[in-house]
Amino acid sequence: MSTANPKVLMLGWELPPFNSGGLGVACFGLSQALAKKGAKITFVLPKKVDLAFDFMDLEFANVNEPEEKMLSAYSTLHSWLVDAGIDDSFPSDFVSGALMYAEKIKDIALKVQPDIIHAHDWLTFPAAIAAKEATGRPTIIHVHSTEYDRTGGHGQNPSVFNIEKNGLENADKVISISKLQVDLLKRIYNLEKQKIELIYNGTSVFKKEQLPPALGHLKEVGYKIVLFLGRITLQKGPEYFVRAAKKVLEYDKKVAFVVTGSGDMIEQMIAEVKDLDVIDNFVFTGFLREEEKDRIFQAADLYVMPSVSEPFGIVPLEAIANETPVLLSKQCGVAEILKHVLKVDFWDTDEMANKILAVIKYGCLHDDLVWESGKELPNINWDKSAGKCLRLYRQLI
Amino acid sequence: MPSVCLYFQAHQPLRVKKYRIFDVGNDHKYFNDFSNSNLNNKKVLVKVAEKSYLPANELLLKLLKKHPDFKISYSFSGIFLEQLENYLPKVLRSFRKLVQTGRVEILSETYYHSLAFFYSRQEFESQVVLHRNAIKRIFNVKPKVFRNTELAYNNDLAKWADKKGYKAILAEGWDKFLGWRSPNFVYKPKGTRKIKLLLKNYKLSDDIAFRFSDKSWSRWPLTVDKFARWVNRANGNGNVINLFMDYETFGEHQWKEHGIFDFLEKLPGKILEHPDNDFVTPSEAVERYKAMDVVDVPDIVTWSDMERDLSAWTGNAIQNSAIEFIYALEQDVHATKDEGIIEDWRRLQISDHYYYMCTKWFADGDVHKYFNPYDSPYEAFISFMNVANDLKLRINSKLGVEN
Numbered sequence: 001m002s003t004a005n006p007k008v009l010m011l012g013w014e015l016p017p018f019n020s021g022g023l024g025v026a027c028f029g030l031s032q033a034l035a036k037k038g039a040k041i042t043f044v045l046p047k048k049v050d051l052a053f054d055f056m057d058l059e060f061a062n063v064n065e066p067e068e069k070m071l072s073a074y075s076t077l078h079s080w081l082v083d084a085g086i087d088d089s090f091p092s093d094f095v096s097g098a099l100m101y102a103e104k105i106k107d108i109a110l111k112v113q114p115d116i117i118h119a120h121d122w123l124t125f126p127a128a129i130a131a132k133e134a135t136g137r138p139t140i141i142h143v144h145s146t147e148y149d150r151t152g153g154h155g156q157n158p159s160v161f162n163i164e165k166n167g168l169e170n171a172d173k174v175i176s177i178s179k180l181q182v183d184l185l186k187r188i189y190n191l192e193k194q195k196i197e198l199i200y201n202g203t204s205v206f207k208k209e210q211l212p213p214a215l216g217h218l219k220e221v222g223y224k225i226v227l228f229l230g231r232i233t234l235q236k237g238p239e240y241f242v243r244a245a246k247k248v249l250e251y252d253k254k255v256a257f258v259v260t261g262s263g264d265m266i267e268q269m270i271a272e273v274k275d276l277d278v279i280d281n282f283v284f285t286g287f288l289r290e291e292e293k294d295r296i297f298q299a300a301d302l303y304v305m306p307s308v309s310e311p312f313g314i315v316p317l318e319a320i321a322n323e324t325p326v327l328l329s330k331q332c333g334v335a336e337i338l339k340h341v342l343k344v345d346f347w348d349t350d351e352m353a354n355k356i357l358a359v360i361k362y363g364c365l366h367d368d369l370v371w372e373s374g375k376e377l378p379n380i381n382w383d384k385s386a387g388k389c390l391r392l393y394r395q396l397i
Numbered sequence: 398m399p400s401v402c403l404y405f406q407a408h409q410p411l412r413v414k415k416y417r418i419f420d421v422g423n424d425h426k427y428f429n430d431f432s433n434s435n436l437n438n439k440k441v442l443v444k445v446a447e448k449s450y451l452p453a454n455e456l457l458l459k460l461l462k463k464h465p466d467f468k469i470s471y472s473f474s475g476i477f478l479e480q481l482e483n484y485l486p487k488v489l490r491s492f493r494k495l496v497q498t499g500r501v502e503i504l505s506e507t508y509y510h511s512l513a514f515f516y517s518r519q520e521f522e523s524q525v526v527l528h529r530n531a532i533k534r535i536f537n538v539k540p541k542v543f544r545n546t547e548l549a550y551n552n553d554l555a556k557w558a559d560k561k562g563y564k565a566i567l568a569e570g571w572d573k574f575l576g577w578r579s580p581n582f583v584y585k586p587k588g589t590r591k592i593k594l595l596l597k598n599y600k601l602s603d604d605i606a607f608r609f610s611d612k613s614w615s616r617w618p619l620t621v622d623k624f625a626r627w628v629n630r631a632n633g634n635g636n637v638i639n640l641f642m643d644y645e646t647f648g649e650h651q652w653k654e655h656g657i658f659d660f661l662e663k664l665p666g667k668i669l670e671h672p673d674n675d676f677v678t679p680s681e682a683v684e685r686y687k688a689m690d691v692v693d694v695p696d697i698v699t700w701s702d703m704e705r706d707l708s709a710w711t712g713n714a715i716q717n718s719a720i721e722f723i724y725a726l727e728q729d730v731h732a733t734k735d736e737g738i739i740e741d742w743r744r745l746q747i748s749d750h751y752y753y754m755c756t757k758w759f760a761d762g763d764v765h766k767y768f769n770p771y772d773s774p775y776e777a778f779i780s781f782m783n784v785a786n787d788l789k790l791r792i793n794s795k796l797g798v799e800n
């Protein structure tokens with residue numbers, strides 16, 4: 001047993017580049033920073049992927065679901081069922097991945113003999129409890145998102161909710177990634193304050209290299225680019241983006257609204273764009289990764305994140321690293337620690353438009369936001385998060 | 398010696414309300430927030446009057462009556478006096494009572510507490526005249542001593558004040574131009590003939606104004622005994638101790654509960670205990686004491702921050718863009734000959750607007766006494782520029798220019 005270099009059994013669901021969103025990115029960033037500080041990590045994924053890291057070991061639980069049926073960490077139950085072609089009325093199948101994970105984890109846990117177990121999001125919670133029972137080691141549950149905020153509080157799946165609640169109750173400590181989420185855990189999941197440790201997410205990339213910009217054809221004729229980048233789902237507030245766009249276009253026609261991402265609400269979003277008659281000013285690029293994603297950021301004059309409920313929100317940090325100014329909703333966890341960004345209530349599309357127009361119109365505002373946010377970004381780093389995490393490990397070991 | 402020279406700055410801006418792009422062209426009232434927010438100018442004025450102006454005035458009047466040798470000085474911005482006239486005439490009356498003792502000097506400044514000197518000499522002079530007229534009307538006084546907004550000072554300003562016949566001008570006693578010299582003497586500004594320079598002793602002034610209730614300060618608590626001892630130390634190597642500060646120090650920045658009024662109450666008596674000490678107004682200071690040396694200040698010095706420059710008002714891109722936009726309107730503003738437009742244009746020159754756009758201290762964990770009634774400097778900028786654009790539209794409309 002070592003408190004200086006604790007052996008950590010880290011339970012995850014995805015890691016980049018095989019990820020569909022921020023969960024994998026966060027797990028990777030945190031693990032890397034922890035390993036740098038001396039933690040000995042074994043990271044468990046549900047099924048085998050072609051990955052290897054020099055700073056941590058990988059194990060695969062071989063949860064043998066056929067690939068198409070693997071539940072994404074982000075889907076609401078309903079959308080997953082729809083995707084998997086499963087009848088909505090069947091309650092038993094959907095958590096099979098999570099439960100199978102729990103079955104397979106015991107062998108891995110006994111093999112690794114960890115000092116501490118650290119599990120990320122609900123799909124790993126049953127496995128975390130199983131590992132805890134098998135080894136008797138202290139267990140940390142790390143909440144990146146909850147069923148509540150994934151569904152906007154409506155149409156939550158009771159089984160998923162129960163898995164989350166059960167995991168939270170059986171954990172020795174819970175890590176939450178924002179004050180917003182701490183409140184939610186207390187309010188909705190009845191978690192006591194003392195059980196929760198607030199550790200913000202971070203980033204390890206503070207400046208991206210300059211790339212040849214995208215959307216040249218629009219910029220050349222004087223269009224300003226306003227970017228929505230993220231999963232097109234209820235939680236991310238896509239309809240507010242569209243409504244704000246309509247208002248902006250009433251004052252300035254030379255604005256292009258670029259939507260990068262995919263998700264269950266994409267058709268709805270396109271329909272709204274058509275309805276509001278702003279289709280001529282919208283561009284849908286689909287899901288972009290890495291360099292292509294950076295190029296889109298660098299082409300944008302403003303990045304907007306109108307999330308209805310965002311436990312943290314790593315994407316604004318990427319925007320800042322690409323020297324793009326940010327407008328984000330006050331209902332995002334990351335708004336608690338970013339000062340040099342514009343903020344707005346997600347439902348206040350008038351104010352959203354007001355701020356979008358200001359950034360477009362005043363180059364000095366754009367420049368100061370970029371300059372200052374670039375200076376504050378290095379303070380939001382994974383080293384800080386890892387440091388707090390290690391202190392927590394030491395308390396429990 | 399030494400003679401203690403107390404100077405208090407009393408100012409309240411007119412804060413621009415939350416103003417959006419949709420209001421441009423539609424709403425020409427920029428300063429009329431009557432909500433519960435900190436942009437409600439009347440609300441702020443009333444609050445500060447209760448915590449600071451009224452109790453401080455009452456105390457100082459008592460002290461002036463008790464100590465016939467006690468003297469103080471003020472500078473009131475025109476916009477401050479205007480708001481008192483509109484909302485709190487009783488506070489104005491209490492200031493008048495102080496002036497009527499004959500031992501309270503009033504200084505000259507720009508009516509709109511602006512940085513006009515650095516952008517338009519003509520506008521600057523207009524604002525000084527407006528201010529002089531207001532002081533004459535309200536207090537029946539013709540100021541002889543000048544101080545610029547935020548004690549901003551340079552050689553050019555001194556030369557201007559000298560030509561105008563002011564007897565003295567105030568500035569920050571900043572080491573950068575003083576070198577080894579002490580602020581506790583009267584000086585002559587470079588390139589002037591008659592005017593004299595009074596320099597703020599920032600260490601002693603800020604002990605009261607900033608550090609008074611700071612428990613982490615090595616010299617806390619600041620008692621009158623302690624402070625009087627420090628003042629007395631200047632005996633033999635100083636003529637004046639210039640204690641220049643914001644009037645809101647008494648009750649608003651430093652709270653009554655922390656003893657600031659008790660301190661002020663005992664201060665005159667304690668200082669006067671030493672037979673060589675006395676109090677002087679700025680005019681008396683420069684009359685009595687000769688200038689010890691010539692002081693050269695080619696670059697702008699203010700009483701603000703570590704840098705003692707204008708970076709708190711013009712240090713970033715949004716501030717510079719905003720202030721230049723406003724001053725670029727000057728010619729057209731006067732061409733309209735419209736009083737409402739001219740007045741609004743001047744109100745938009747109040748230095749506080751740009752101060753609210755400062756990004757310098759908008760950082761995590763900052764303990765600076767920085768008060769912004771907006772959620773962020775960027776919000777301040779957005780409301781301000783929307784307003785500025787509405788003003789521009791009004792100007793163009795008046796001049797018959799196509800928008």
